[in-house]
Every structure is written in structure tokens, then in C-alpha cells.
Amino acid sequence: MLGALPSVLHLLAPARFGGLESVVLMLARGQIEAGQRVTLGAFVDPDEIDHPFLAAAGRAGVPATPVPTPARGYLAERRAVRDLIDDLGPDVVHTHGYRPDVVDSGVARRLGAATVTTVHGFTGFGLRGRLYEWVQRRWFRRFDAVVAVSEALRRDLERSGVQPSRLHTIQNAWQPARVPLARSEARRALGLDAEGPVAGWVGRLSPEKGPDVMVEALATCSRPDVVLSVVGTGPLDAQLRALASERGVAHRVRWHGVVPEAGSYLRAFDVLLLTSWTEGTPIVLLEAMAAGTPVIATAVGGVPDVVSDREAALVPPGDAAALARRLEELLSDPASGARRSEEARRRLAGQFAIGPWVARYMDVYGACV
Numbered sequence: 298m299l300g301a302l303p304s305v306l307h308l309l310a311p312a313r314f315g316g317l318e319s320v321v322l323m324l325a326r327g328q329i330e331a332g333q334r335v336t337l338g339a340f341v342d343p344d345e346i347d348h349p350f351l352a353a354a355g356r357a358g359v360p361a362t363p364v365p366t367p368a369r370g371y372l373a374e375r376r377a378v379r380d381l382i383d384d385l386g387p388d389v390v391h392t393h394g395y396r397p398d399v400v401d402s403g404v405a406r407r408l409g410a411a412t413v414t415t416v417h418g419f420t421g422f423g424l425r426g427r428l429y430e431w432v433q434r435r436w437f438r439r440f441d442a443v444v445a446v447s448e449a450l451r452r453d454l455e456r457s458g459v460q461p462s463r464l465h466t467i468q469n470a471w472q473p474a475r476v477p478l479a480r481s482e483a484r485r486a487l488g489l490d491a492e493g494p495v496a497g498w499v500g501r502l503s504p505e506k507g508p509d510v511m512v513e514a515l516a517t518c519s520r521p522d523v524v525l526s527v528v529g530t531g532p533l534d535a536q537l538r539a540l541a542s543e544r545g546v547a548h549r550v551r552w553h554g555v556v557p558e559a560g561s562y563l564r565a566f567d568v569l570l571l572t573s574w575t576e577g578t579p580i581v582l583l584e585a586m587a588a589g590t591p592v593i594a595t596a597v598g599g600v601p602d603v604v605s606d607r608e609a610a611l612v613p614p615g616d617a618a619a620l621a622r623r624l625e626e627l628l629s630d631p632a633s634g635a636r637r638s639e640e641a642r643r644r645l646a647g648q649f650a651i652g653p654w655v656a657r658y659m660d661v662y663g664a665c666v
Contacts, residue, residue: 303388303662304334306381306410308397310366311339311350314555315501316580317417318350320446320469321393325359327472327655337361338381340374340396349557357474371400378404388666389413395429399436406439411665415444415467416454418577418598420505434458441665444658446577447599465661468602469578470654471645475561477588483565487526487553494523494628497566497590499559499581500573502531507572507595512537513617514570516544518624525550526566528559560584568593568627568634574614576600582609583649586641591634593623603649608641 341348343365354361366374378401390405391413434457445451451466541547569585576598592609612619
């Protein structure tokens with residue numbers, strides 16, 4: 298091993314699209330470019346071998362192995378992980394998310410691989426979700442290294458019993474996959490009017506993302522010409538549509554559903570709204586910084602580590618009135634948004650480059666093997 302880079306197997310159960318998936322692909326690609334031997338193991342439904350994540354890995358030049366796993370087929374999953382580790386012989390098994398953290402990391406330990414996890418964040422909603430997180434936090438104590446994507450998350454993990462010597466803070470990095478579409482082209486692609494103010498929202502329509510707050514803010518905003526463009530889907534979809542109707546703004550909301558490579562369309566928006574109750578280092582925020590799109594974001598989790606009031610307009614979580622006020626201010630004074638966007642671009646280039654990010658992960662691996 299002296300002088301050699303440790304080989305890595307990343308394990309995750311990917312959603313069809315999402316920030317975690319983008320981070321894992323970016324990290325794996327960066328590691329390969331740095332000379333590491335890297336493979337992705339993706340847990341997918343047996344009927345979904347053509348999962349979009351696997352196609353994205355192929356486009357990125359990252360070797361990815363589908364691990365067909367039926368729901369709750371944990372014994373079969375663990376056997377498949379054992380076979381994969383036996384076949385590849387990785388020095389490090391790096392897990393991402395509850396399922397590989399809890400179900401599969403023990404297999405890697407028994408086979409002699411170092412275990413590393415990246416904690417991308419918690420939802421904190423629902424009794425089942427809180428139970429899963431309690432189990433996952435206890436499992437973290439068994440890992441050789443636990444990476445938090447924000448300092449706030451690192452402190453949270455330390456309070457939950459993870460040894461400080463095993464904890465590392467590594468913010469997500471940013472590397473553009475493609476040049477963002479121009480404003481006019483992005484609006485055409487999303488079916489938006491060429492003119493008129495548009496506030497955008499991108500993410501999973503689930504409680505921790507606070508999508509109800511964006512609908513309430515639209516209803517509270519004094520600008521009746523503002524259109525809300527919502528990219529994403531999730532369990533609150535029908536409830537949010539009903540809320541928009543109840544608040545009298547349904548005619549001003551455009552529901553786009555899942556849009557592949559959504560970060561390419563951010564220039565369609567006059568402002569991006571980030572309304573989460575909890576966050577790690579949100580990739581959509583980095584994408585907006587790269588696109589030059591002004592941002593209004595809740596000051597939660599790792600968000601204040603990424604942007605200050607110099608680079609974005611920050612509001613308290615759950616405060617639709619404050620969100621509406623900041624939206625009105627940005628739309629009435631676009632020059633202030635442009636200034637913040639330029640500051641955000643500079644901070645992105647200086648603080649979130651991919652090379653140092655990959656190097657920090659290499660240091661974590663090196664300390665474990």
C-alpha cells in the first residue's frame with residue numbers, strides 16, 4: 298500500500314435525481330481523475346436496471362454496478378454486497394445514506410475494508426424518520442471515519458456520540474457538468490413566458506424542504522405578477538397544489554415535475570427560493586451561485602457556511618412573510634441581486650473547487666487504511 302492510493306467502493310441507494318446523487322458522482326469522477334480505482338455500487342429495484350443514476354454514471358465515465366435489491370430484501374442485499382466486495386477487493390467502502398450505512402457497512406467491516414460514510418443531512422420529520430435517524434446515528438459510532446458536509450452537522454453528530462477523532466467536516470464542492478442555458482432558452486424549455494418575474498424552487502416536495510412556505514410567500518407577496526416555477530416532485534405534491542388553490546395563487550404556479558439536470562435551467566429564474574428547515578450543503582445553492590441566479594435561502598444547517606448576506610438574502614425557516622418581503626426587495630432592485638450574485642460567483646470559485654475537496658477525502662481514506 299505504500300505510495301498507492303486506496304481503492305474505493307461507493308455504496309448508495311440512488312433516487313432518480315437529487316443532490317446526494319450529484320455529489321457522489323462528482324466525488325467518484327474526481328477521484329478517478331486523481332488516479333484512484335473507484336466503483337459505484339447502486340442499490341436499485343430489480344425492475345429498474347436502467348435507473349437514470351446508472352446512465353449518469355456512464356456519461357461521467359464512472360464504473361457503476363447495479364445491485365438489484367427488492368424492497369426489504371436485506372439478506373439478499375448483504376450477500377450481494379459481500380460478493381461485490383470479494384470481487385473488487387476495495388480498501389475503503391464509502392457509504393452514503395441510511396440504507397447502506399445501516400444494512401451494508403457491517404459486511405465491509407467483516408471483510409476487512411475500512412468504512413467511511415458521508416452524512417449529507419437529516420430530514421427530522423415523522424416518527425419513522427426520527428426512528429431511522431436514531432438508529433443511523435448509533436451506527437455512525439462504528440465507522441472508521443464519518444464525514445459531515447457542514448460544521449453544524451459535525452457538531453450535531455458529536456453530540457449524538459460519534460467520537461470527535463473520527464469526525465471530519467468536508468463541504469460539498471462544485472464542478473459544472475454543463476454550461477447553464479441562457480435565460481430565454483431556459484424559459485422556453487420550461488414553458489415559461491419570455492417576460493415577467495419568475496421565482497424558482499428546485500427540490501423534493503417533502504416536509505423538510507419547506508415547500509409550503511414558498512406557496513405561502515407567493516400568496517403574501519404584494520407583486521401579483523410573480524410566477525412561481527416549481528421543479529421537483531415528492532409526497533407533498535397534491536397537498537401543495539391544494540394549498541395553492543386555497544390561497545388563490547394556483548394560476549401563478551407552474552409545476553414542472555422532475556426535470557433532468559435541473560441546474561441547467563436556473564437562469565430562467567429571477568430568483569431561486571431555498572425554503573428548507575434543515576440542510577447539509579445544498580447542491581442547488583451551489584448551482585445557483587454558478588449560474589448567477591440571485592438566491593433567497595433559509596439560514597439553516599450548512600447554508601450560512603456557503604453564503605452570507607453578501608452573497609444571498611437569508612431568512613428564518615418557516616417565515617413566509619420574511620421570504621415574501623425579500624422577494625419583493627429583490628424584484629424591485631435587481632441591481633442588488635446582481636451584486637450578490639457576483640459575490641457568490643467569486644466565493645464559489647475560491648471556496649468550493651473540486652481539487653482540494655477530493656484531496657481532503659483522500660486524506661480521510663489514508664488515515665483509515
